Structure formats: C-alpha cells, structure tokens
Amino acid sequence: MTDSTSPSPTGSAAPAELDADVVVVGLGAWGSQALWRLAERGVRVVGVERFGIGHPLGSTHGTTRLFRIACMEHPGLAPIATRARDLWLDLGERTGRTLLRQTGGVMVGPRDGHVVAGTLRAVEEAGLEATVLDHDELVARFPAHAGFGADDIGVWDPAAGISYPEAGVRSAVETAVGLGATVLTDTRVTAIELVEGGAEVTAGGRVIRASHVVVALGAWMPQFVDLPLVARRTPLFWFEGKDSASTTPGGDHDLASFPVFIRQLPDGTTLWGHGADKADGEGYAVKIGLEDSRGSFSDTEADTVDRYIHPAQDYGLLSAAVATAFPGLDPTPSKAIPCMVTNSPDRQFVVGRPGGDPRLVVAGGDSGHGFKHAPAIGELLAQLALGEEPFTDIDFMDPDRSYDGTSWMDEAGDTADPTAPQLTPSTSPRTA
Numbered sequence: 379m380t381d382s383t384s385p386s387p388t389g390s391a392a393p394a395e396l397d398a399d400v401v402v403v404g405l406g407a408w409g410s411q412a413l414w415r416l417a418e419r420g421v422r423v424v425g426v427e428r429f430g431i432g433h434p435l436g437s438t439h440g441t442t443r444l445f446r447i448a449c450m451e452h453p454g455l456a457p458i459a460t461r462a463r464d465l466w467l468d469l470g471e472r473t474g475r476t477l478l479r480q481t482g483g484v485m486v487g488p489r490d491g492h493v494v495a496g497t498l499r500a501v502e503e504a505g506l507e508a509t510v511l512d513h514d515e516l517v518a519r520f521p522a523h524a525g526f527g528a529d530d531i532g533v534w535d536p537a538a539g540i541s542y543p544e545a546g547v548r549s550a551v552e553t554a555v556g557l558g559a560t561v562l563t564d565t566r567v568t569a570i571e572l573v574e575g576g577a578e579v580t581a582g583g584r585v586i587r588a589s590h591v592v593v594a595l596g597a598w599m600p601q602f603v604d605l606p607l608v609a610r611r612t613p614l615f616w617f618e619g620k621d622s623a624s625t626t627p628g629g630d631h632d633l634a635s636f637p638v639f640i641r642q643l644p645d646g647t648t649l650w651g652h653g654a655d656k657a658d659g660e661g662y663a664v665k666i667g668l669e670d671s672r673g674s675f676s677d678t679e680a681d682t683v684d685r686y687i688h689p690a691q692d693y694g695l696l697s698a699a700v701a702t703a704f705p706g707l708d709p710t711p712s713k714a715i716p717c718m719v720t721n722s723p724d725r726q727f728v729v730g731r732p733g734g735d736p737r738l739v740v741a742g743g744d745s746g747h748g749f750k751h752a753p754a755i756g757e758l759l760a761q762l763a764l765g766e767e768p769f770t771d772i773d774f775m776d777p778d779r780s781y782d783g784t785s786w787m788d789e790a791g792d793t794a795d796p797t798a799p800q801l802t803p804s805t806s807p808r809t810a
C-alpha cells in the first residue's frame with residue numbers, strides 16, 4: 379500500500395470523478411459481508427475478488443464452521459457474535475438458504491483449562507446463558523466422547539451451532555448485487571494507493587477511485603498492509619464412523635447426537651468439531667480439527683501455500699487424538715483439504731482504521747475464529763468506512779494496539795500441559 383500524498387491528507391477534497399463511495403478489496407468471508415452492509419445503506423460500492431465467489435483457495439471453504447456466542451477468545455466478541463447471528467438469519471431469509479443452525483454445543487476440559495475457563499469468563503462478562511455440566515453429566519450426555527480426564531467438566535452453550543462458509547459468501551454477494559453493488563470477479567488487485575481525498579485501486583487493468591477502501595484480503599493481507607499478520611497453513615479434515623451407519627441420521631455420530639464441541643484433552647491437545655449431517659444425501663461427514671498448539675501447522679505465504687496433504691505431518695497427531703477421544707470413529711480422515719488462517723500476535727482480529735486515516739479500513743488477522751462473526755464484522759467495516767459509530771466497542775481489535783503476543787485466552791486459563799511433547803516449535807493456540 380502506498381500513500382501518494384504528503385503530508386497525510388484530510389479526506390476533505392474528494393477526487394473529481396469517483397467510481398464509488400467505497401471499494402472493497404477481497405470478497406471472502408469479511409469483504410463479502412462488508413459489501414452487503416454497504417450496499418444495504420445505498421452507497422455506491424464496488425467489490426473486487428481475485429478468484430470466483432465462494433472459491434476454495436483462501437480461508438472460507440469446507441462447507442461448515444463452528445458458531446458460538448460465548449467466545450473464549452474475548453468477551454468483547456459476544457456482542458459481535460450476537461449481531462452476526464441476527465444478520466445470518468436475516469441474510470438466510472432473504473436468500474432462502476440455511477446460513478446458521480443453532481444446535482447448541484459443548485465446551486469440555488478441566489475447570490481451569492483455557493476452553494472451559496475462557497468460555498465461562500466470556501459467559502460471565504457478557505451475561506450469556508450457559509449450563510455447566512459436572513463430570514458425570516458430561517459422560518452420560520455425550521457417549522460418543524471417551525477418554526475424559528477425571529477433572530473434566532462441560533459448558534453447554536445453547537447458542538452454538540454451525541455456519542456455512544461458501545453459502546454465506548455467495549449469499550452476501552448476491553444480496554449486495556441485488557441492492558446495486560458492482561462486483562468484479564477473477565480480477566486481481568495489484569495496487570492500493572491512498573490519494574488525496576480517497577483511494578485508487580488498480581485491478582484488472584483499470585483504476586477504481588473511491589472515497590474509502592476496505593481491505594479484507596485474508597491470508598493475502600501481508601502483501602498489501604504493513605501489519606504483524608502471518609498466514610498459516612491449516613488443513614480441514616473429515617472422518618467416518620467405524621460402523622458406517624453411525625454417521626447417518628439417528629446414528630451416534632450424526633449432528634443431533636454428536637453436536638458442536640471444543641474439547642481440551644487431558645494431555646492438553648485441544649480438538650474442535652461437529653457431527654455428520656447426511657440427511658439430504660449430499661451432506662458431510664464428522665469434521666474434527668486440532669487447535670494450533672502442538673506444532674501441526676506452519677506459517678506460509680498465501681501465493682505459494684502447499685496445497686498437498688502429507689499424512690504424517692498433517693494428521694498424525696490429529697488421528698492419534700481422535701482414536702483416544704472418539705473411539706467409534708475411523709481415525710484416518712476420509713477427506714482432507716488445505717485451508718489457511720491469518721494470525722495476529724495476540725490471535726485477535728485486526729479491524730479498524732490504521733492511524734485513524736478515514737480513507738482506509740483494514741480487516742484481517744482472523745486468527746482462525748472469524749467466520750462466525752462475518753456479517754457483524756461486515757457491519758463494523760461499513761460503519762468504519764462511512765464514519766458511523768461502531769455498534770460495539772472494538773478497541774481490542776484496533777490495528778494500532780500494542781501487540782505483546784499475549785492473548786485474552788492465555789489469561790483466562792492454561793493453554794496446554796507444558797510437559798506434553800511438542801513435535802515442532804508451535805505458535806499460540808487457535809480455536810474455531
């Protein structure tokens with residue numbers, strides 16, 4: 379990103395001819411929703427996407443994502459998730475698609491572990507509904523889970539469930555276009571320049587001029603913004619039951635009996651996932667992933683990310699954990715696809731106006747937990763771009779905050795058993 383003005387312009391003198399009030403660069407999870415929320419306000423908005431809408435090359439694919447309102451990552455996320463829930467339901471109604479299924483979900487681990495302690499702290503600070511399940515209730519209620527620690531308890535979050543990445547992106551873009559937004563797909567942005575009174579975005583051989591630019595480039599953010607963001611290769615995995623009937627409706631691993639969970643195992647390994655949904659014949663198997671605390675994942679560059687799956691490195695630890703925690707599942711994944719997250723040093727989103735510049739709004743550093751919030755992040759991006767008051771406090775996501783590498787979750791509970799083996803140097807945990 380370059381700034382062709384000197385000193386910093388005020389934003390008062392708009393370019394003579396504007397192509398748009400706002401240009402949104404990157405139409406993945408967050409950019410597509412910003413496009414919708416801006417189009418909803420009737421402003422002239424152009425969205426530019428390098429690939430197709432709902433493509434599988436960034437961070438927003440693989441059919442499902444966990445949805446939670448009691449977010450262990452920060453209590454300030456609860457109002458954002460709550461707004462996201464309302465907007466997911468609104469967008470689903472407008473498009474006739476299911477974009478959110480609130481099945482409820484269980485967070486499991488020792489009382490002082492980061493999963494349970496973080497969730498309970500979020501519940502308390504945000505005043506949310508949740509039910510604490512003691513050890514016996516936990517064991518009785520979730521028979522597909524095994525290998526609980528003696529100290530494990532559960533927190534049942536009735537608002538948790540499943541959201542849908544490709545459908546969510548497509549719905550937002552279609553709705554925005556219906557409201558008058560212009561969308562350029564298969565169009566790569568090659569330069570974003572801040573100029574007097576606005577921004578110029580070079581894309582597909584043309585320059586788009588706008589008063590404001592929203593940059594929502596996911597794993598490609600480091601190519602355009604000078605912020606401490608690092609893309610990380612994090613594949614997605616699905617599993618089948620040892621008994622094939624167990625993942626069909628009524629089976630032990632069907633979504634109804636094996637709902638959304640995040641579970642810290644006794645050795646500190648943390649798994650997240652949800653049951654299968656094969657009701658319509660085209661559904662999905664059980665999805666399970668490993669929290670990024672054990673060195674299974676590696677930093678990457680978005681343009682050169684390794685898109686092959688390497689069994690030992692990619693799912694050796696995951697398969698071992700699945701065998702222990704879910705003995706009814708075949709521990710070898712039935713399907714695996716690459717994906718990326720983009721980490722910030724404190725694993726919190728980076729959403730705001732760097733330096734308070736009214737021309738530029740950034741949205742990156744999803745840190746592996748950003749999809750559920752997407753429409754509410756889109757709403758915040760629209761508010762920031764247009765100079766409206768954000769609907770909730772977003773100081774904890776400020777791009778200009780001091781990044782000391784400590785997350786709110788670190789303070790809420792232990793992240794892992796420090797004596798457990800680490801295969802390679804790891805970064806801090808990532809949840810879903």
Ligand SMILES: Cc1cc2nc3c(=O)[nH]c(=O)nc-3n(C[C@H](O)[C@H](O)[C@H](O)COP(=O)(O)OP(=O)(O)OC[C@H]3O[C@@H](n4cnc5c(N)ncnc54)[C@H](O)[C@@H]3O)c2cc1C
Pocket residue numbers: 403404405406407408409426427428429436437438439442443444445565566567568594595596597598612613614667717718719741742743744745746747748749750751809810
């Ligand atoms: C394995 C895994 C599991 C996850 N689980 C969960 C979960 O359960 N719950 C949850 O809430 N979140 C989860 N997440 C995180 C969630 O998926 C991300 O937070 C979210 O998808 C990030 O969206 P984004 O808009 O930042 O990036 P993206 O959706 O990747 O959007 C960036 C867009 O920018 C485009 N782009 C790049 N370069 C250019 C260019 N030069 N010109 C134009 N366009 C460009 C890209 O093509 C892309 O479409 C998970 C992520 C992974 C990888």
